[in-house]
Amino acid sequence: MEALFYVSGTVAMISTLRVVTGKNAVHALLYLVVSLLAAALVFYSLGAPFIAALEVIIYAGAIMVLFVFVIMMLNLGPGAERQKKGLLDPKAWAGPALLALVLVLELLYLFAGGGLEGPPRAAYINPKAVALALFGPYFIGVELASLLLLAALVAAWHLGRREKEGIR
Amino acid sequence: MTVPAEHALVLAAILFSIGLAGVLARRNIIFMLMSIEIMLNSAGLAFIAAGYKNGQADGQVMFIFILAMAAAEVAVGLSLALRVYGSFKSLDADAASSMRG
Numbered sequence: 001m002e003a004l005f006y007v008s009g010t011v012a013m014i015s016t017l018r019v020v021t022g023k024n025a026v027h028a029l030l031y032l033v034v035s036l037l038a039a040a041l042v043f044y045s046l047g048a049p050f051i052a053a054l055e056v057i058i059y060a061g062a063i064m065v066l067f068v069f070v071i072m073m074l075n076l077g078p079g080a081e082r083q084k085k086g087l088l089d090p091k092a093w094a095g096p097a098l099l100a101l102v103l104v105l106e107l108l109y110l111f112a113g114g115g116l117e118g119p120p121r122a123a124y125i126n127p128k129a130v131a132l133a134l135f136g137p138y139f140i141g142v143e144l145a146s147l148l149l150l151a152a153l154v155a156a157w158h159l160g161r162r163e164k165e166g167i168r
Numbered sequence: 169m170t171v172p173a174e175h176a177l178v179l180a181a182i183l184f185s186i187g188l189a190g191v192l193a194r195r196n197i198i199f200m201l202m203s204i205e206i207m208l209n210s211a212g213l214a215f216i217a218a219g220y221k222n223g224q225a226d227g228q229v230m231f232i233f234i235l236a237m238a239a240a241e242v243a244v245g246l247s248l249a250l251r252v253y254g255s256f257k258s259l260d261a262d263a264a265s266s267m268r269g
Contacts, residue, residue: 005175006175020193020194035209043216051228054235059209063238067202073250074253125223149239149240153243159248
């Protein structure tokens with residue numbers, strides 16, 4: 001479990017550095033997805049498997065898809081075709097693929113050690129405890145989060161309107 | 169044979185610093201939003217590390233709240249980025265500094 005933490009932490013640091021220093025938004029997004037997957041493995045090694053699953057589903061799945069949509073919407077100009085060709089170039093995806101391969105090898109190592117079905121470790125916190133805390137003492141936080149999401153929904157709808165329908 | 173919680177906190181600090189440097193150095197709005205995501209994620213990692221040290225579920229609860237907040241933030245931020253691009257034909261954050269009421 002120690003090796004899992006250090007290797008995926010290194011992968012997270014490398015891919016995060018590539019996100020910040022990247023030139024192309026799509027390539028940086030690939031590195032960001034790898035960084036979030038590495039963070040999910042870090043969470044698993046810290047005894048939080050439920051959070052690791054949420055990280056993959058919500059962060060790497062849903063939020064990154066929003067970024068992909070926006071980048072696709074902004075690339076409607078004449079440069080879009082060249083961009084698409086550039087994405088198939090191995091130079092573009094070799095780095096993220098290599099880092100993701102490291103994460104897959106870690107996952108296989110975890111399975112080989114009976115990771116998911118092995119005995120629960122000392123620091124393991126199961127999802128039931130998280131749910132009992134979330135809907136017990138932290139219930140006001142759940143209500144506030146729902147209000148925040150509603151406000152974000154209204155704001156995104158308002159900002160995303162066509163210009164001729166609304167103001168400016 | 170367990171990871172010290174301090175190492176997880178150091179990893180969170182490093183990732184947060186990278187994200188902060190990205191927000192300060194980059195002028196592209198999309199890259200700034202990605203750096204903010206990195207910073208939020210590393211803050212969540214610090215919460216997870218604290219919960220791991222104490223053996224409590226509270227750190228994971230706080231991570232779920234951070235997740236909801238990040239989703240709301242990125243929805244509003246990206247729609248603002250689309251609106252800025254529609255108005256200024258540029259994703260440069262400095263382009264919006266020339267607006268006047």
